[in-house]
Amino acid sequence: xxxxxxxxxxxxxxxxxxxxxxxxxxxxxxxxxxxxxxxxxxxxxxxxxxxxxxxxxxxxxxxxxxxxxxxxxxxxxxxxxxxxxxxxxxxxxxxxxxxxxxxxxxxxxxxxxxxxxxxxxxxxxxxxxxxxxxxxxxxxxxxxxxxxxxxxxxxxxxxxxxxxxxxxxxxxxxxxxxxxxxxxxxxxxxxxxxxxxxxxxxxxxxxxxxxxxxxxxxxxxxxxxxxxxxxxxxxxxxxxxxxxxxxxxxxxxxxxxxxxxxxxxxxxxxxxxxxxxxxxxxxxxxxxxxxxxxxxxxxxxxxxxxxxxxxxxxxxxxxxxxxxxxxxxxxxxxxxxxxxxxxxxxxxxxxxxxxxxxxxxxxxxxxxxxxxxxxxxxxxxxxxxxxxxxxxxxxxxxxxx
Numbered sequence: 001x002x003x004x005x006x007x008x009x010x011x012x013x014x015x016x017x018x019x020x021x022x023x024x025x026x027x028x029x030x031x032x033x034x035x036x037x038x039x040x041x042x043x044x045x046x047x048x049x050x051x052x053x054x055x056x057x058x059x060x061x062x063x064x065x066x067x068x069x070x071x072x073x074x075x076x077x078x079x080x081x082x083x084x085x086x087x088x089x090x091x092x093x094x095x096x097x098x099x100x101x102x103x104x105x106x107x108x109x110x111x112x113x114x115x116x117x118x119x120x121x122x123x124x125x126x127x128x129x130x131x132x133x134x135x136x137x138x139x140x141x142x143x144x145x146x147x148x149x150x151x152x153x154x155x156x157x158x159x160x161x162x163x164x165x166x167x168x169x170x171x172x173x174x175x176x177x178x179x180x181x182x183x184x185x186x187x188x189x190x191x192x193x194x195x196x197x198x199x200x201x202x203x204x205x206x207x208x209x210x211x212x213x214x215x216x217x218x219x220x221x222x223x224x225x226x227x228x229x230x231x232x233x234x235x236x237x238x239x240x241x242x243x244x245x246x247x248x249x250x251x252x253x254x255x256x257x258x259x260x261x262x263x264x265x266x267x268x269x270x271x272x273x274x275x276x277x278x279x280x281x282x283x284x285x286x287x288x289x290x291x292x293x294x295x296x297x298x299x300x301x302x303x304x305x306x307x308x309x310x311x312x313x314x315x316x317x318x319x320x321x322x323x324x325x326x327x328x329x330x331x332x333x334x335x336x337x338x339x340x341x342x343x344x345x346x347x348x349x350x351x352x353x354x355x356x357x358x359x360x361x362x363x364x365x366x367x368x369x370x371x372x373x374x375x376x377x378x379x380x381x382x383x384x385x386x387x388x389x390x391x392x393x394x395x396x397x398x399x400x401x
Contacts, residue, residue: 014038033335037242045249052252080382084212087176091169092216095162099221102158103228109155110232110357112148117349120144162221166213174209181205184389205385211378218371222364229361236350237340243332244361247325255369258318262311263376269307270384276300322369326362333358 085092119128120141128140135143234241279296333355340346 027339030336030339033332034239037239037246037332037336041246041249042242045245045252048249048252080208080211080378081215083382084173084215088169088173088212088215091165095166095169095213095217096220098158098162098165099217099224102155102162102221103224105151105155105158106225106228107232109148109151110229110353112144112151113356114236114347114349114353116141116144116148117352118347122348162217166217168213170209170211170213173212174206177205177208181385181389205381207374208378208381211374214371214374218367222367222371226361226364226368229357229364232357233354233361236354237337237346239336239340240333240351240354243336244329244358246332247329248365251322251325251365251369255318255322256372258314258321259369259373259376261314262318262373263380265307265311265314266377267380267384269304269311270381272300272304272307274388276304322366326365329362330355330358 120137125137126140127137128135130140130143230241230244233244276297279300333351337346337351337354341348341351
């Protein structure tokens with residue numbers, strides 16, 4: 001009983017710290033929801049982040065140890081990040097600068113709708129002085145709307161420039177990578193099956209080029225967007241900011257598990273496609289067409305189909321679960337925010353602004369999860385390309401920095 005009393009006291013201390021008070025007259029459901037968003041979910045999030053931080057630190061030490069051993073034996077393979085940054089360092093700096101430039105503009109686009117509702121629409125008839133100009137309520141509304149239009153146009157222009165330049169960076173590195181793979185393969189006299197290079201140059205290196213444009217810019221831009229929107233929510237009301245993070249630890253726990261399964265299937269798919277290319281190359285050089293050749297190719301095609309179907313099922317199950325968790329969060333906004341508006345502790349404009357901001361809040365999260373997926377896939381592909389060049393063309397033909 002004493003533990004329960006201490007737990008309730010902790011909840012009330014947190015509520016008081018956030019600038020709110022909860023009375024005995026507050027509905028019972030509000031107590032339950034506040035327990036979830038202010039105590040249980042933050043504790044879960046801290047535990048999950050600590051677990052991942054310890055795991056990351058352990059893997060970092062393990063990679064450093066392996067890198068030292070590989071370097072000592074002169075068999076170290078360059079990390080894909082080092083390869084990308086070596087060839088696109090200046091472009092990455094420019095992309096990160098554009099991403100950071102967009103964040104203040106993004107905050108303005110979030111703040112203005114609240115100002116329009118509270119100061120121009122929901123406020124009583126008034127006059128406003130801006131730059132020594134006296135404006136009526138209608139004129140004030142039009143000025144704020146014009147500022148909002150200018151802000152979203154500027155934000156859209158920055159994103160357009162960012163995306164176009166990212167495409168340019170990705171395509172240039174993709175061309176460089178394809179040429180590098182082709183030259184090293186051509187220099188290796190030990191390659192007996194020349195058709196194997198076709199899927200390698202045409203298909204397998206393409207995701208690496210696409211990832212090159214996102215290597216540093218996407219975490220900075222999308223991570224900054226996520227933090228900007230989260231800060232805006234906390235500024236409007238700490239309850240709503242905490243509610244936005246309630247289901248985040250569940251996503252952090254589940255999404256990587258699904259992704260590890262997808263990564264394992266991706267490795268199998270890459271190996272199977274390469275094996276199929278080798279079989280087709282061997283059969284192309286034969287003058288006599290044997291029935292078992294058709295059966296061999298058919299079995300490879302069936303294996304590829306099975307693997308791809310498993311990838312699709314896992315990927316879309318992960319996507320459906322993530323979408324459900326994202327759609328569940330507004331429940332907390334409507335329940336808590338609606339109560340605060342009715343109770344007079346929160347303005348209607350702030351609640352509407354938070355709901356509008358949350359529409360964009362899930363997008364950077366999805367992009368960051370997608371980035372994690374792409375990073376793992378690109379690491380696999382880069383490693384497989386180096387392994388292919390080392391085995392078929394000689395170890396001195398691996399991609400170098």
